[in-house]
Amino acid sequence: MFGLIGHLTSLEHAQAVARDLGYPEYADQGLDFWCAAPPQIVDTITVTSVTGQQIKGQYVESCFLPEMLAQRRIKAAIRKILNAMAHAQKNGINITALGGFSSIIFEEFNLNQNRQVRNIKLEFERFTTGNTHTxxxxxxxxxxxxxxxxxxxxxxxxxxxxxxxxxxxxxxxxxxxxxxxxxxxxxxxxxxxxxxxxxxxxxxxxxxxxxxxxxxxxxxxxxxxxxxxxxxxxxxxxxxxxxxxxxxxxxxxxxxxxxxxxxxxxIVEHSLDIDWKIMSIVNMDVPARQLFACFAESMLLEFEKWYTNFSWGRNQITVEKMELIGQVSLKHGFRPLLEF
Known part of the structure; x- marks a missing residue:
């Protein structure tokens, strides 16, 4: 199973999405509440390759918001990402992509030094930034x-x-x-x-x-x-x-x-519809087909059974690895978005 760790673009966006997803207790809360809110699995995903292979995944909402960085709540932001990673691992997800600010926070604040999250020892080979595919x-x-x-x-x-x-x-x-x-x-x-x-x-x-x-x-x-x-x-x-x-x-x-x-x-487009609801929440024009390339990387790793942190660390991406992930991207039916 693959996983996606994501977050929403603002407090206002988060409140609206919480209401749409059926979490009314989150919908009218301010930033202090979101700083304390735990990660949640809010979507189950099915992706079918053009090869006919089918995989399952889950979307983990980290409850991180960019306002946490703007208001210098760095400790809350760090806690959000580590807790979301621990939540994904605890739920048995084999390979999880760190989307949006998740990978940036992980690298900027050297979170690889924080392997222990409560009773869970993070296994970093279960995670990828998705940056090579992006x-x-x-x-x-x-x-x-x-x-x-x-x-x-x-x-x-x-x-x-x-x-x-x-x-x-x-x-x-x-x-x-x-x-x-x-x-x-x-x-x-x-x-x-x-x-x-x-x-x-x-x-x-x-x-x-x-x-x-x-x-x-x-x-x-x-x-x-x-x-x-x-x-x-x-x-x-x-x-x-x-x-x-x-x-x-x-x-x-x-x-x-x-x-x-x-x-x-x-942004990539998939050749076949993806069974999920999360991309409509982040306002993709064609939410059944379009997604962030970093998210698609975890799907590709699941399709290929490459359970490794394919993208990890700052400035480690080589042209050879870009070519490799590009080959499997095409193999499974993904292509770059080209609509202006």
């Missing part, structure tokens, strides 16, 4: 969506915003090794990590966001656009492809301009 899908979206728009990669400048993160660095490695993109722009907050990435690649210009955007034909956003940051779309190239790989996704609502195309990044 990075692969983002790269395929760059390749395929640019072709749809008539942007030639062999002449294109690609900016990667969040380039030093686990997914961002993997995207840079793929673009360097597997495409003929002539110019990579590297954007991130940590200058030391940027320089190390530049040295690893042997190329790439380190620029600020303001410097990079007007030069880029394609922009890959690996994180949500920060609050307070505004982009003047008239300064962007036309055509310009913006791939929004963050969660929650916010580029499409903030940037609407002729010649600027925003694509929901890191």
């Amino acid at each position: 990075a692969y899908i983002l790269c395929r979206q760059v390749e395929q969506a640019s072709q749809k728009l008539g942007i030639e990669l062999s002449k294109a400048t690609v900016a990667v915003c969040g380039a030093t993160g686990d997914i961002g660095s993997a995207v840079c490695r793929w673009l360097d090794a597997k495409t003929d993109v002539p110019e990579l722009l590297l954007v991130a907050r940590n200058q030391e990590r940027l320089q190390l990435l530049q040295e690893e690649l042997g190329r790439g210009k380190i620029l600020s966001l303001e410097e990079a955007l007007p030069q880029a034909d394609i922009v890959v956003w690996v994180a949500s656009m920060p609050k307070g940051v505004e982009i003047d779309p008239s300064t962007l190239k036309q055509p310009c492809l913006l791939i929004d790989g963050g969660y929650p996704k916010n580029l499409g609502t903030q940037i609407q301009h002729p010649g600027v195309y925003v694509l929901n990044g890191g």
Whole structure:
């Protein structure tokens, strides 16, 4: 059985979803309540591969909310992720993907040092961040969506915003090794990590966001656009492809301009309907078919019976592992979302 650990985008969203799912005791509660709320299995899932193979899974709602980070309730956020992992393991789930902020919190706060959660010793081989599949899908979206728009990669400048993160660095490695993109722009907050990435690649210009955007034909956003940051779309190239790989996704609502195309990044479509209800709650356009690529990674690992933490640790994603997960993604009927 595979598992998905997720969370909702805000307190308001969580309250509305709790009401829809039949948890009225959660629906009218404030942030203090959600900080104390335990993880819950709220959905049972059936996925059928195009090969005919069928697998079962469960969605674990961690009850983490992004407001916990904004209001400096870091201990609550950490507790949420560890408790959700323990809950998944206790329920016998073989391989579980850490979705959204779950993997970010795990890596940023070195939660691999916290193996003991009450009476459960976490078995980390049961968990994957899903970042390898996400990075692969983002790269395929760059390749395929640019072709749809008539942007030639062999002449294109690609900016990667969040380039030093686990997914961002993997995207840079793929673009360097597997495409003929002539110019990579590297954007991130940590200058030391940027320089190390530049040295690893042997190329790439380190620029600020303001410097990079007007030069880029394609922009890959690996994180949500920060609050307070505004982009003047008239300064962007036309055509310009913006791939929004963050969660929650916010580029499409903030940037609407002729010649600027925003694509929901890191999203896959399955060839067959998936029996679940959770994707309608996170507002997928076609909830029976569309899902986050990180979630799909745990499905792929279950299909292949690869019970291992396929994606784990910061900046460990190789092009070879991206190719491997890409092969089984295609085998079982997943493809990158390409609708603008």
